[in-house]
Amino acid sequence: MRILHTSDWHIGRSFHGHATLDALRGVLDVLTAQVREQAVDVVIVAGDVFDSAVPAAACYSLLSDVLRGISDAGAAVVVTSGNHDSAARLGFQSALLRDGIHVVTDPLTTGTPITIRDAHGPVHFYGIPYLEPGLVRTLWEGIELRTQREALAHAMGLVRAELAERPGERSVAISHCFVAGVEATPGVERDIQQGGLDVVALSTFDGPDYVALGHIHGRNRLSDRVRYAGAPLHYSFGEAEKPRGSWLVDLDADGLSAVEWLDLPVPRRLERIEAPLEELLTDPRFAGAEDAWVSARYTDAAPQRDPMRRLQERFPFCAVVAHVPAIALEPDGSTYAARVRGTRDDHDLVDAFLAHVRNGVGATAPESALIREVIAEVAAGSAQEGAVASAASAVRASRSGVAS
Structure with missing residues (x-):
């Protein structure tokens, strides 16, 4: 049988x-x-x-x-x-x-x-x-x-x-x-x-x-x-x-x-690939995975923007994306509050926060410029609001004097 x-x-x-x-x-x-x-x-x-x-x-x-x-x-x-x-x-x-x-x-x-x-x-x-x-x-x-x-x-x-x-x-x-x-x-x-x-x-x-x-x-x-x-x-x-x-x-x-x-036949191969995100997106050595189910691990120090969408442009059947830093920051036991204590200005505070949540990677040069621009706009807006408030207060005081 x-x-x-x-x-x-x-x-x-x-x-x-x-x-x-x-x-x-x-x-x-x-x-x-x-x-x-x-x-x-x-x-x-x-x-x-x-x-x-x-x-x-x-x-x-x-x-x-x-x-x-x-x-x-x-x-x-x-x-x-x-x-x-x-x-x-x-x-x-x-x-x-x-x-x-x-x-x-x-x-x-x-x-x-x-x-x-x-x-x-x-x-x-x-x-x-x-x-x-x-x-x-x-x-x-x-x-x-x-x-x-x-x-x-x-x-x-x-x-x-x-x-x-x-x-x-x-x-x-x-x-x-x-x-x-x-x-x-x-x-x-x-x-x-x-x-x-x-x-x-x-x-x-x-x-x-x-x-x-x-x-x-x-x-x-x-x-x-x-x-x-x-x-x-x-x-x-x-x-x-x-x-x-x-x-x-x-x-x-x-x-x-x-x-x-x-x-039995395998309808679609399974491939696991690992490298910095830019290499995954461009390196010819990953060409063989372009028609396979893909599990991608990108090793950049910091998380990257929209990695799944970007990977699927090259690997249409990318099913899993994980961020696995090649070098991970070892925790030193200090709290975030302790790390930012004594920070000199708002820019440094934001930079310290980014480093805290991005495996030790602070603001890049373009990010730093954008942070300074936003902080300046907020400060200008606050100053303008303060001036308007002062003027309004003076007007109220003047009207109060006329009424008396």
């Missing part, structure tokens, strides 16, 4: 505010073509099908189109829910789906296999939906589950008990979790704690011939038989160096026989 292991489609997720539905549709069209070209028998989607518990209508349309395409390509599909999915919304239409498309969202079905046969006999697929401890704590009578580690240990216990009744038969487990020993992408895999009791031991998944995992967005091999496929799209710059694709898994009569990585 030939199995394609994918996960974390995150249908509906944006990339730094930019929609990704069209890009994801294109990538999943390629995945569907691979199913046909590689004569895949079963496609596994290991959780986080949607990015939100309340997906937009277009997200459902995309999912329906892709599942229909995979089915038309000749493969069965087994989908499980992840921590981003609403199990109810993902599973509500499962009874209406065509034969060969299975959506597993009910924790109580854990341990009940979806059995698909090939020339060598049955292969049992044990889908484990995302087990939120707060929701499954007392789901099984007489058992209290306080952590995801405990919940998955119980779930895999049910799987192994069921497998014991099928000696010599092949099996695949599917889970969405964080397994010890895998490196996560900071700020990407949300909502499952990456530490403490919520990290699941690799030994939890002993037993099946293959374990298809979801949740981590990068490709990871924890053992020959336990793997993460990662997401089909890049959803953060932290994933830029991680390939996109899926695992092609072969089972022979005796179990796992081969695993191969199939690359």
